[in-house]
Amino acid sequence: MADHAPQKVDPSIGRGFQWTAENAELAKAIVAKYPEGRQQSAAMPLLDLAQRQFGDQNGGHAWLPVPVIEYVADYLGMPYIRLYEVASFYTMYNLNPVGVHHVQLCGTTPCWLKGADEVMRACKDMGLEKGKTTEDGLFTLTEVECLGACVNAPMVQINDDFYEDLTYDTTKAVLEALKKGEQPKPGPQVDRQFAAPQGGPTTLTDMVK
């Protein structure tokens, strides 16, 4: 099950947050997409923008401390609790500090049947613990529900990238590369294009030619 409960953190973290000049423009443009009086519809993209900005300003630790959510709520003219309800519903918003690489491991049935336990075992062997951040601040491991890539199960999302068709070995390889500061190739970790059959097309092969 996804674990999303906020922990106790220093309440001063995030105080004084405000949009950078660039994000202030972006926030204005996002809000302008919605009809007059419906600016609260921009809640989700603005929470995402705030989380990314906070991460950029804090060594890659992209999460949403309470003062940051309050800032966005004020910006949209809505009560904090309404915005908190949104932020606490979706696992894409981190209510707790996260490492530079936030590993979201899908544990829902298709991924589980295809070997999510092995992916979890590789994470554990790399020192990651569910719901925790490694001491070096590099990795946080969160178990989440289906991320919509079941055809490439089992998979993890690490920050904005999906790593799919994972095994114990390929999971370890991805994490080791990130630890070394490298950028492993996202997507399927086997020989297939997106969700196409492994080893190339098996139907409509003439069309491919």
Ligand code: FES
């Ligand atoms: S079950 Fe894992 S992506 Fe859907």
